Amino acid sequence: MTPTAHDTATLLKRIxxxxxxxxGKPTIRGLRYPVESVLEYLxxxxxxxxxxxxxxxxxxxxxxxxIQFATQSLKLRSLHLVAA
Incomplete structure (x- = not known):
């Protein structure tokens, strides 16, 4: 099931x-769990x-x-590559 824009925005508030x-790396809810580390486990x-x-x-x-944060980051990078 694909999350809606509202679901995505709500999830991204956790980062x-x-x-x-x-x-200054992205973390989960201000805790000392970097998004990058969690993604590496997964x-x-x-x-x-x-x-x-x-x-x-x-x-x-x-x-x-x-996962949503990584997805959004990849989409932004792709847009920058296309624009360059």
Whole structure:
């Protein structure tokens, strides 16, 4: 099921950028969980359930937000490549 624009916007609110947290890298809800690290776990084959068991502070929507953030980032990069 493809998320709606509203769903995507709601999920992306979970991703925060703060120069004082993780050197300004995108993190989940201001916690010290970089989006990049969570995506590496998922890309390495860990399931949502495994990641959530390892990091009890996280919620399923946080993992979905990481994927949406990556998707949006890739779309923006593609647009920049086409425009160049």
């Amino acid at each position: 925060t950028l703060d120069p004082g947290v993780c050197h 890309a390495g084959g860990d399931t949502f359930e495994e990641v959530l068991a390892e990091f009890p502070d996280l919620e399923r929507e946080d993992l979905q937000a990481c």
